Amino acid sequence: MCTEQSVPVAGKGKIISSKQIQESIYLVDTELNEEFQNLPNPGQFYMLKTVPSDVYLSRPISVYRSYKTSAGSVRVEFLILKKGRGTEELCTARSETAIKIIGPLGNGFTKQNSCGRKTALVGGGIGVAPVAGFAQSLADGSYDFFACFKHGTYGLDYIKPESVSISTDDGSCGVKGMLPAIFSEKDAAEYAAVYACGPEPMLKYVQKTCRAAGVPCFLSLEARMACGLGACLGCTVKTTAGNKRCCKDGPVFSGDEIVFGERK
Ligand SMILES: Cc1cc2nc3c(=O)[nH]c(=O)nc-3n(C[C@H](O)[C@H](O)[C@H](O)COP(=O)(O)OP(=O)(O)OC[C@H]3O[C@@H](n4cnc5c(N)ncnc54)[C@H](O)[C@@H]3O)c2cc1C
Ligand code: FES
Structure with missing residues (x-):
């Protein structure tokens, strides 16, 4: 996956607000200092911690x-x-708490040429x-959105899909079950491409389903990170x-390129 990468900046910012929107899920609004001039690309991330911090x-x-x-x-x-401790500090920080921030980092999602066909976006948790x-x-x-949660929903406020399909483990919203309850090989075959982020079993299912349907997919992975900058090799996949x-x-x-189950 090839994307133009913006140059990451190491600097500071502050928390504007942190709002609990569900059990253990927080919407954390931040403002970055003037050293950050560029907006991130979709799917990029930042390395964050509060100042001071125990981590x-x-x-x-x-x-x-x-x-x-x-x-x-x-x-x-x-x-x-x-x-754990790092995310707890960010979620429970008061307004005006200083944060140390490095980014934007990573390649992010790039929209492939879809020749007018719809794409599917899949998010888990x-x-x-x-x-x-x-x-x-x-x-x-121009896209359909498939979202899977344990209970209830969040993070769907700004999306404008043609259709949205939801599954929850406990049946509190949408269809009871996990991704297979709302997204099959037949569904995958309808799209020009599928973009997904979520727990590894869900991503494995997206990879398998898209492979069977002959549809390209792009998966955002998680790995434990130390530097976030490509220097420590701590996040190898x-x-x-x-x-x-x-x-x-x-x-x-x-x-196509991810080898699941053999992550280092
Ligand atoms: C590219 C990327 C994007 C992410 N985006 C989000 C996001 O938008 N929202 C969100 O809530 N979480 C996100 N995560 C996961 C988040 O980074 C971890 O949950 C967090 O680092 C855990 O830190 P902790 O101190 O709270 O937990 P602890 O378990 O105490 O962390 C201990 C150590 O393990 C690392 N670690 C633990 N779990 C993970 C994990 N799942 N992924 C990576 N490192 C981990 C921590 O960074 C820390 O170094 C993302 C991870 C990656 C790699
Ligand atoms: S965290 Fe990826 S190389 Fe250091």
């Missing part, structure tokens, strides 16, 4: 929404699942964030072309 390493978090204010500063919204961010760069109604760095060569890879 040593910044945490990789995808862009959910970004825009420039009338004063010219970059605002970035993140959807964050409160998991917190993986909905970068896919919904990508959706905001696409023409209204196995591909058909050898080991690649999730932070620098990804996080979005062609479904």
Whole structure:
């Protein structure tokens, strides 16, 4: 997957607000300092931590929404699942808390030439964030959106698909079940391409389904990251072309090249 990469900047910003939108899910609105001039591409991420912080390493978090204010500063919204210490600090930070921020990082999603055919966007859990961010760069109604959650929904406020299909593990919204309940090989065959982010079993299913349907797919992967800049080789993923760095060569890879189950 080849995309023009913007030059990452290391700097500071501040939390404007952090709002709990579901159990353990927070919408964190940030404003970046003037050293950040460029908006991120869809699917890119930043390394973030609060200042001060109890954690040593910044945490990789995808862009959910970004825009420039009338004063010219970059605002970035993140959807964050409160998991361990690093994400807890970001989710529970008060307004005006300073943050250390590096980015934008990674290749992000690039829209392939679809010759007028629709594309499918698939998000699972917190993986909905970068896919919904990508959706905001696409023409209204040019894609269908498939979203899977454990319970309830989030992250769907800014998408404008032709249709949206939802599944929940507990049946609280949409169809009860996981992605196979709403997205089959027959569905995949309708699209020019499929773009997805979510838990690894879901991505494996998207890869298998698209392969069977003969449709290209692009998958945003997660790996534990230390530098986020391609220097430490801590985020290696196995591909058909050898080991690649999730932070620098990804996080979005062609479904054809990912070798699941053999990640380093
Ligand atoms: C490219 C990318 C984009 C991401 N986007 C989002 C997002 O938009 N929203 C969101 O909530 N989460 C996102 N994540 C996952 C998020 O980075 C981890 O949940 C977070 O780092 C966990 O940190 P912690 O301190 O809360 O948890 P801990 O479990 O205490 O973390 C301990 C260490 O493991 C690493 N780690 C743990 N789980 C993960 C994981 N799943 N992925 C990567 N590193 C992990 C941490 O960075 C840290 O170094 C993304 C991950 C990647 C790689
Ligand atoms: S996190 Fe250091 S190379 Fe990817």
